[in-house]
Structure formats: structure tokens, C-alpha cells
Amino acid sequence: MKSMLLRDSVKKASQFQRSLHSDPNQAKILLEERRKLLEEANSSADENDSHSMATIKSHFERLKRDEQLLNGVLKKYDAKQEVLSPEELRDAQNFLEMQEANSLDNSIRGTNELLERAYATREDFDYQNSVLGNVTNRINGAAMSIPFINQILRKTSIRRRRDSIILALLISVLMLLFLFFH
Incomplete structure (x- = not known):
């Protein structure tokens, strides 16, 4: 349940980022919903689990940074509306x-x-x-x-094929033995 709450909080954070400059009032609502989700996750978290507590703490820190960002945007938004026609x-x-x-x-x-x-x-x-x-x-x-080189190349390729076939058979037999006795 805690992970689902944190996942929802992350979704709200991404929605907040998208709506911050276009609709600051919607961003404020999303921030409040996110705070509620994090408080619920914090209340359901196990205090002995240091990893989950650190995760929730980092989510709260990001929430505080986003609140500060929203306050700055709202101040600029209000200042623009007052100054500009x-x-x-x-x-x-x-x-x-x-x-x-x-x-x-x-x-x-x-x-x-x-x-x-x-x-x-x-x-x-x-x-x-x-x-x-x-x-x-x-x-x-x-x-x-060149006849002499031609014969050497043919023998080399035949040896390679023969060696590769032998090696493949050996590997397959060893794999079968390993699978049967393991």
C-alpha cells in the first residue's frame, strides 16, 4: 500500500511540474493532494525500515522544494497580473x-x-x-x-569444420550430463 501511495505521489509530482506555469491554482491543488498521500504513506510506514523512511523523507524534501517553487511562481504570477494589462x-x-x-x-x-x-x-x-x-x-x-596454397586453405577449412563439430558435440554432451546430474 505504501508503494502505491508513493507511486501516486510521483504521478502527482509530474502533473504538478506540467501544470505549474500554465495553471498555478491547479498546481496548488495537486501539491495538497500529494501532501495528503505522503502523510498517509508516512503513517503506514514501518519505523524500523530505514530504507522506506529515507524514501519518504526524500519525497517530503521534494515536496518542500516544490512548495517553494510554487510560492515563487505565484508571486511572479501575481506581480505580472498587477503590473501588466x-x-x-x-x-x-x-x-x-x-x-x-x-x-x-x-x-x-x-x-x-x-x-x-x-x-x-x-x-x-x-x-x-x-x-x-x-x-x-x-x-x-x-x-x-596457386595450387599449393589452394590445398592448404581447403585442408584448413576442413579441419576447422571438423574441429567445430567435435567441439559442439563435446559441449552438448557435457551440458546434457550437467542437466541430468544437477
Whole structure:
């Protein structure tokens, strides 16, 4: 139950952050609901469990910081409403919205640049892969044209296959024995 109360408190905290600047009155209500949830979690917590007490204490500390933040926002909000006329307030809100839109545009631009670099890197890797594939094919072609090297390469690949089959069988037998006797 305590964990559910703390989870609800965290949800209220995220809602508080979203509504702080757009609707400070709603943020105040969310803060009060969050305080009630934390007090209920605190009353149901086991005092011998130091971890849960520390968790609840940190939640209360964050609640106090958010209350201070809300008080600051409310003071600024009240000061703006007293000083600014409704038209000036609307202009200020439009200006803030424009700043936020510019910030979003900048982050989208940065993301697009990052994606372009990633695609360019991918193309470079594909090009390097094709170059290395061509080099490997040329070396194998040259090696196959020389009879002595061709025989050595064939024997090596046959030994590798044989060794890998033997190793695979050994590992599978050991795994089966381990499973049966464990």
C-alpha cells in the first residue's frame, strides 16, 4: 500500500511540474493532494525500515522544494497580473509561446542533424564493408589460382569444420550430463 501511495505521489509530482506555469491554482491543488498521500504513506510506514523512511523523507524534501517553487511562481504570477494589462499579459504569453516554439524547432533541428550524421556513418560502414569484401574476394581468387596454397586453405577449412563439430558435440554432451546430474 505504501508503494502505491508513493507511486501516486510521483504521478502527482509530474502533473504538478506540467501544470505549474500554465495553471498555478491547479498546481496548488495537486501539491495538497500529494501532501495528503505522503502523510498517509508516512503513517503506514514501518519505523524500523530505514530504507522506506529515507524514501519518504526524500519525497517530503521534494515536496518542500516544490512548495517553494510554487510560492515563487505565484508571486511572479501575481506581480505580472498587477503590473501588466490584459493585452500586455497576452503579448507576454505569446512571447513565451514563441520562445518555446523556437526551442522545439532547435531541438528538432539538432535531432535531424544527428540522424543525418548517423545515416552518413551507416553509408560509410556499408562502403567499407563492400571494399573489404572485394579485397577478400581478390585475395581468395589469387590464393585459389596457386595450387599449393589452394590445398592448404581447403585442408584448413576442413579441419576447422571438423574441429567445430567435435567441439559442439563435446559441449552438448557435457551440458546434457550437467542437466541430468544437477
